[in-house]
Amino acid sequence: MTLVDLILEPWTYDFMVRAFLTTTLAAVVAALLSCWLVLIGWSLMGDAVSHAVLPGVVIAYVLGVPFALGALVFGGLAVVLIGAVRDTGRVKEDAAIGIVFTTLFALGLVLVSVTPSQTDLSHIIFGNVLGVSTAELVQVAVLAVVGAAVLLVKRRDLVLFAFDPTHAHAIGLSTRRLSALLLGVLALTAVVTLQVVGVILVVAMLIIPGATASLLTRRFGRMLVLAPIISALCSITGIYLSYWLDAASGGMVVLVQGAVFAVVLLAGPRSALLRGRARTQVRARVSR
Amino acid sequence: MSGTGTPAIEVDGVTVRYGDVLALDGATLRLDAGTVCGLVGMNGSGKSTLFKAVMGMVPVTSGTVRVDGGTPARARRRGSVGYVPQTEAVDWAFPVSVRDVVAMGRYGHLGITRRPRPADRAAVEHALDRVELTDLADRQIGQLSGGQRKRAFVARGIAQDAHVLLLDEPFAGVDKRSEATIVRLLRELAADGRTVLVSSHDLHALPRLADEAVLLLRRVLFHGTVAEALEPANLARTFGLDVEAAPLDGPGGEAA
Numbered sequence: 424m425t426l427v428d429l430i431l432e433p434w435t436y437d438f439m440v441r442a443f444l445t446t447t448l449a450a451v452v453a454a455l456l457s458c459w460l461v462l463i464g465w466s467l468m469g470d471a472v473s474h475a476v477l478p479g480v481v482i483a484y485v486l487g488v489p490f491a492l493g494a495l496v497f498g499g500l501a502v503v504l505i506g507a508v509r510d511t512g513r514v515k516e517d518a519a520i521g522i523v524f525t526t527l528f529a530l531g532l533v534l535v536s537v538t539p540s541q542t543d544l545s546h547i548i549f550g551n552v553l554g555v556s557t558a559e560l561v562q563v564a565v566l567a568v569v570g571a572a573v574l575l576v577k578r579r580d581l582v583l584f585a586f587d588p589t590h591a592h593a594i595g596l597s598t599r600r601l602s603a604l605l606l607g608v609l610a611l612t613a614v615v616t617l618q619v620v621g622v623i624l625v626v627a628m629l630i631i632p633g634a635t636a637s638l639l640t641r642r643f644g645r646m647l648v649l650a651p652i653i654s655a656l657c658s659i660t661g662i663y664l665s666y667w668l669d670a671a672s673g674g675m676v677v678l679v680q681g682a683v684f685a686v687v688l689l690a691g692p693r694s695a696l697l698r699g700r701a702r703t704q705v706r707a708r709v710s711r
Numbered sequence: 712m713s714g715t716g717t718p719a720i721e722v723d724g725v726t727v728r729y730g731d732v733l734a735l736d737g738a739t740l741r742l743d744a745g746t747v748c749g750l751v752g753m754n755g756s757g758k759s760t761l762f763k764a765v766m767g768m769v770p771v772t773s774g775t776v777r778v779d780g781g782t783p784a785r786a787r788r789r790g791s792v793g794y795v796p797q798t799e800a801v802d803w804a805f806p807v808s809v810r811d812v813v814a815m816g817r818y819g820h821l822g823i824t825r826r827p828r829p830a831d832r833a834a835v836e837h838a839l840d841r842v843e844l845t846d847l848a849d850r851q852i853g854q855l856s857g858g859q860r861k862r863a864f865v866a867r868g869i870a871q872d873a874h875v876l877l878l879d880e881p882f883a884g885v886d887k888r889s890e891a892t893i894v895r896l897l898r899e900l901a902a903d904g905r906t907v908l909v910s911s912h913d914l915h916a917l918p919r920l921a922d923e924a925v926l927l928l929r930r931v932l933f934h935g936t937v938a939e940a941l942e943p944a945n946l947a948r949t950f951g952l953d954v955e956a957a958p959l960d961g962p963g964g965e966a967a
Contacts, residue, residue: 462805512730579825583815586805593766593794594819594871595787641851643806 433666441560442552446658446676448567449616450628454654455574456612457633458646459605463585466630467517468502471524472606473613473625475501477531480547480614480622485538491566491614498610501527531622550621550673552662563615570611573604575647581605582643619658620673627677628654635684638691657683717780719744719875719906720765725774727760734760736929737774742908744874747901749917749937750910752927753950758910761927762877765908766792779874786875790819793868795861797879803853809863810848813838816870838870842896858889865896876900878909882916894920914941 433439460469476494483493501523508519535544546554555563574581583591584601591598609629616625632654636646661676668675722740726733735757742748752758763769764776767783778786786792793816816838817831827835839845842862847855852863861881868876878897882890894916897907901922909920917924917937924940926933926949933945940946 462802576824579818582807582811583818586802586807586812587796587815589766589768589796589800590794590815590867591818592768593787593792594790594816596818637806641806642808643811646806 429667430663433663438553438555439662439666441555441557442662442672443659445552445555445560445563446619446662447655448563449612449619450632450654450658450676451651452567452570452574453612453616453625453628454632454636454650455571455647456605456608457629457631457654458636458643458650459574459581459585459633460609460629461633461637462643463605465605466626467520468606469609469629470626471505471520472498472501472609473617473629474531474622475524475527476610476613476617477528477547477622478534479531480617481531481534481538481544484540484544489562491562491611494610494614495607497527498606498613502606528622546621547617548621548623549671550617550619550624552619552672552676553665555618559618563618566611566615570608570615573608577601577604578647620676624673624677627680628658631677631680631684632657635680635687638684638687653683654680717744718742718777719746719779720908721775721777721780722761722764723775723777725761725764725776726772727757727764727769728772729769733929734769735764738764738927738930739774740925740931740934742906744906745901745904746922747897747907747909747920749921749924749940750908750927751912751914751917751924751940751949752910753912756927756949757929758927759879762794762879762908762910765875765877766794788819790871791874793871793873793876795864795868795876795878795881797881798857798860798884800879801852801860803860805852807852808849809844809852809855810835810839812852812863813848813866813870816867816873819871834870834872838866841869842866843892856886856889857884858886858893861885861889861893862896865893865900869900874905876905876907878907880911880913881909882911882913890916914946917941 460466476497479493479497480490483490504523505519508514508523509516535548538544580596580601583596584598588598591601612629613625616628620628632650633646635653636650639649640646657679658676661679662672664670664679665672665675718741720740720742722738725735725738727735738757738761750758750761760769764771765778765783767776767787776783779791814827814835817827817834818825821827821831836845839848842865844859844862844866847859852860855863865876881893885893897909897920901907921937923935924937925931926940926945928949928951932948933940
């Protein structure tokens with residue numbers, strides 16, 4: 424079997440074609456969102472919301488409504504609960520986040536365990552991109568397009584919100600509304616991405632691409648191009664590896680993402696190896 | 712610019728509480744258009760809170776704030792208030808260029824996607840030129856020196872066409888030459904009819920910078936000429952028990 428056969432063979436199976444399409448869509452929208460999340464410092468928030476959607480998704484399954492609806496409700500609930508616990512002033516914010524999202528995630532696990540179903544709901548937790556149906560692919564496509572469109576249309580406002588919320592407020596923008604918008608897209612993206620890597624690993628897709636891109640450029644506009652490309656290539660590579668090695672697809676996708684991040688961190692243009700030199704330059708500039 | 716007679720900033724008996732902490736206690740202040748005012752006080756004296764009150768960012772327990780004769784909310788909608796954050800409040804590694812930062816001043820004037828029109832681009836270039844950063848406009852913001860960074864944010868306020876500029880500790884970490892440039896720039900902006908309120912716990916720039924000074928310790932202790940504000944008795948009240956040490960140890964020693 425030649426290399427070309429190895430690369431083309433998976434495309435002869437419909438389920439693999441659906442897997443590649445789903446993966447690419449999820450990788451792109453999650454990577455776009457990740458650019459903002461890493462800059463605002465919302466990694467933990469991404470972790471929280473992506474886990475907290477689990478009970479919403481299970482309940483949506485039981486009621487036969489779109490997963491996105493349940494995810495939005497529980498994503499929003501998580502944010503409200505985190506704010507309420509934090510605002511009591513009795514625990515710090517990171518503790519509030521940790522308590523709320525693990526509790527909601529646990530609720531989701533319990534609901535999964537007691538819900539009789541033909542499809543295995545554990546797929547929501549670990550991902551099952553090789554088993555995605557056409558209907559699920561359509562849902563993923565719609566949500567991914569909506570999520571990406573919202574982010575791109577509001578991208579300047581969201582950059583301002585991430586960079587200087589005080590100025591955003593001072594010129595009459597609602598920082599509360601922008602933050603809610605970003606969290607809403609986060610919940611939608613969690614639904615899209617969990618199809619590929621599962622609820623547990625969604626946060627990887629929401630952080631690693633943006634972090635990798637931020638190592639490669641000092642321009643936000645370029646981050647928005649680099650992150651989705653890198654994320655899509657990593658994810659497709661991960662799917663190939665899982666096919667060839669018969670290993671967990673979700674795990675493979677995230678492993679490749681993490682490996683590429685590590686390579687860029689160590690050997691990229693602004694890597695640790697080169698940083699000594701860069702720092703000297705900055706010092707020279709500042710002292711001028 | 713605002714009509715004659717209407718104060719640019721009018722703070723009347725404003726009290727702000729954060730939980731049990733009293734941040735402002737009946738602060739009263741009236742600033743006319745076209746003046747540069749130094750806002751002097753210790754850390755925790757309420758300088759930042761006063762700024763936030765002017766921008767309508769904190770709930771006011773009692774009292775009223777008026778900007779250009781209207782509410783802070785109206786001033787925000789009109790883009791009347793520009794803000795230059797203190798150095799520690801900015802993520803200098805953020806991937807935006809100097810021009811991107813200045814362009815953020817225009818967002819209030821723009822449509823849903825904030826796509827700049829030719830007039831907005833021209834306003835941004837004009838503002839960059841005004842603060843002499845045109846050559847550095849494509850640099851990432853963190854690649855500028857301390858003084859250049861401040862000028863970039865002042866340019867954002869110019870691009871915004873803000874009537875009122877609030878600057879939070881603009882001279883911290885800024886070398887002497889840049890400081891002189893910023894002082895000249897702020898004087899020019901006041902000459903245009905803008906109102907500039909500069910918070911500082913650092914006194915030596917005040918005489919050249921400000922037309923008047925406000926001494927703040929949760930309420931306004933003094934509002935008048937810079938020379939009077941810098942008199943030891945006034946500084947003593949402002950800086951509390953550190954009276955002997957504060958003016959002598961700090962760079963404000965000569966001025967006082």
